């Protein structure tokens with residue numbers, strides 16, 4: 001997609017889709033990474049490979065440093081870019097968990113709420129296997145606080161909060177259909193969620209949250225990565241160093257020598 005169309009769709013609808021942003025071989029490595037992490041953390045569901053498990057992982061750094069992804073992010077938040085969140089939401093065949101309707105910003109201690117999310121597909125993701133769904137235009141809604149939402153049981157849902165059903169009109173919800181290597185990008189205010197995966201296919205997505213370095217992450221010692229441009233004096237985010245690849249601790253991947 002041309003960058004202008006991409007930006008227009010993001011501004012008007014609250015999300016945009018970019019086809020083939022990474023090569024199929026790299027998307028395949030995302031699939032391998034889920035297998036690798038499932039071996040490393042056998043007691044964790046693959047919907048819950050959270051930031052703390054990923055942020056020092058060289059393969060994640062390889063992904064977040066893909067210039068083509070950062071070029072799109074730059075169109076929205078400018079040239080000084082950091083990552084403050086990474087989370088795999090990988091849904092197993094037959095029993096992948098749903099994500100309740102929510103706005104991302106409700107969860108985040110960001111000052112100001114200037115942030116953009118990428119959802120990078122490691123597999124096909126469509127209505128059959130519980131793809132992300134968005135309600136276009138709702139990025140113009142007010143941001144709900146956690147206290148205005150209902151609590152969900154995390155043994156059944158990926159996230160612990162959802163917007164009250166009576167506050168949602170999902171008639172205009174759209175399925176974000178992606179192939180391996182495609183990505184969607186969404187606004188922190190847009191209402192979105194996903195259904196369970198009852199199909200026989202995996203559904204693997206990596207969510208990445210990018211901030212301009214003018215956004216302060218107000219959570220003590222929260223680990224961020226400075227990716228492009230420079231940090232801002234007075235905004236005391238905790239930017240970590242480039243990780244070192246360790247045999248046995250990290251998944252080998254094409255390009256891992258750059259982390260040795």
Ligand SMILES: O=C(O)CCC(=O)C(=O)O
Pocket residue numbers: 089099104117119130131132192193194205207
């Ligand atoms: O992966 C999903 O099903 C939902 C993703 C999501 O909620 C997000 O990226 O903010």
